[in-house]
Amino acid sequence: MxxxxxxxxxxxxxxxxxxxxxxxxxxxxxVDSFTPAIAQIPRQEIRGVWMTNNDFDTLKSRDKVQDAVSQLRRLNFNTIYPVVWNSGYVMYPSAIAQRAGIQPFVYKGSDGHDILADLINQAHRKGLLVIPWFEFGFMAPPTSELAMNYPDWFTQKRDGSQTSISAAGEVMWLNPFHPQVQQFITNLVLETVTQYDADGIQFDDHMSLPHEFGYDQYTVALYTKETKNPPPTNSQDAAWVKWRADKITAFMVQLNQAVKQRKPQAIFSVSPNYYDFA
Incomplete structure (x- = not known):
């Protein structure tokens, strides 16, 4: 039987x-053709790609963006980090930047479209997350409108010089301890997560400060007031380094909280810099 x-x-x-x-x-x-309406779904791992405007014009073309997104989907990527902030400019139509007197840089596509909105739309249709990338952080070229219009927003070395050489060339550094700088960065970030259906924010390793900087008038006065001592001549003095690092950390905590209040599920990511530089 x-x-x-x-x-x-x-x-x-x-x-x-x-x-x-x-x-x-x-x-x-x-399953392959299924594209969720909301890309903010749990991920066990991130398989991401930076999408830059340096030497590439992919972001300006709807067709090239479509091809790129389709190829990334086929290659099993699930996250795109498109640049939205570098060289002292934003890559999207920003009311915050315009009020600050900063003209848009490369924020329009080849047919006049909103680059970031188009990328987010196409990526979400394929089920990919889009996390705008604030590439330059506190850096800005000395020739930028930001540097020329707001000189008091920038910090300096002990010898009074204001620039350093980076992978992006000669740059100045926004003073991360200055409340107006913190407000400006916060406004840009909140504008991005509010104006667009972004899945989070990614900060490059330039949300830091080279250890030689911090000797501007504002920071010197603040350090002296809080510690009852002037900043040491040695820029790598342990207490001086810790004071500056703690200030930047506190700002990033506040920025994270502000983002989560606007969009609780947003991914908030910061790439660290190496210890003997920043």
Whole structure:
């Protein structure tokens, strides 16, 4: 009896095998083409790609963005980090930047469209997260409108010089301890997460400060007031380093809280800089 039942099941499975294959095939097709309306879904790991405007014009073309997103989906990536802040400019139409007298840089696509909105729309249709990338952090070139219009927003070295050489060339550094600088950065970030259906914010390792900086008038006065001592001549003095690092950390905590109040599920990510530089 048992042998008869086993043979019967084998014949049944054999006859159903082609049907099962077809069901599996169409299931794969459906899953591959399925694109959730909301890309903010739990991820066990992030497989991301930076999308820059340096030497690439991909972001300006709807067709190139579509091709890029499709290729990333095929290659099993799930996150895109498009640049939205570098060289002292934003890459989208920003009321905050315009009120500050900073003209838009490369914020329009080849047909006049909103680059960031187009990328987010196309990426979300393919199920990819989009986390705008504040590449330059506190850096800005000395020739930028930001540096020329707001000289008091920038810090300096002990010898009075204000620039350093980076991978982006010669740059100045916004004073991360200055309340107006903190408010400006906060406003830009909140504008981005509010104006766009972004899945979070990514800060580059330039949300830090080279250890030689912090000797501007504002910071010197603040340090002296809080510690009853002037800043030491040694820029790597442990207490002086810790005081500045703690101030930047406190600002980033406040910025994180502000973002989460606007968008509780937003990813807030900061890339650290190496210890003997920042």
């Amino acid at each position: 048992s042998s008869f039942i086993v043979q019967g099941w084998r014949r049944l499975l054999k006859s159903l095998f082609p049907i099962l294959i077809l069901i599996s095939f169409f299931t794969v097709l459906l």
